[in-house]
Amino acid sequence: MNSPPTVGVLALQGAFREHKRLLQTFGAHVTEVRLPHQLGGLSGLILPGGESTTIGNLMVEYGLISAIQEFHAAGGAIFGTCAGAILLARTIHGTPPQFGEQPSLDLMDITVQRNAFGRQVDSFRTPLDVSGFETPFPAVFIRAPVIAAVGEGVEVLARHQDQIVLARQGNLLAGSFHPELTGDARIHELFLNMNRSAQAVGSGL
Structure with missing residues (x-):
């Protein structure tokens, strides 16, 4: 049996603790x-x-843009949820002018529309049919983006009302919703399986 992977969760802001908790239910080492x-x-x-x-x-500010790009180039898998999906995208629409330019990792061949499902008060939960899952996933959408377009080589894994909300490109996974808030760990398990096929990136980054 393969040993549990060692996975990182970007812990600058947002719901990183919830991701960490779900990953640990599978025995993953989390940094x-x-x-x-x-x-x-x-x-x-x-x-x-x-x-x-x-x-x-x-x-x-912390020099993580180039470092994460190098991490991915060396074979590291990356999963972006909600804001994380925006950060993965090559093209981003809907950034308010007062925010300035949206920093991006420019890694995944997707176009993302920010806040496509409305504001915080428009948050909702809905059963979502995900490719490979036997039963619907209870997806939670909070000020969620939508994946408005995908490039060649991007696999669409789930849609909500004909809008793409989960997609994969190689060892990149992007979702519009918050799987860490559901208690359902299947999408995290999917990501861990992607990790098991990836080799740990060296400590020289």
């Missing part, structure tokens, strides 16, 4: 990542929900 050197030895990284501009600006 809170705040600085580039903490990516060393990880096979995967979760970018949590939160406020994407705030998280992005902190990533720039």
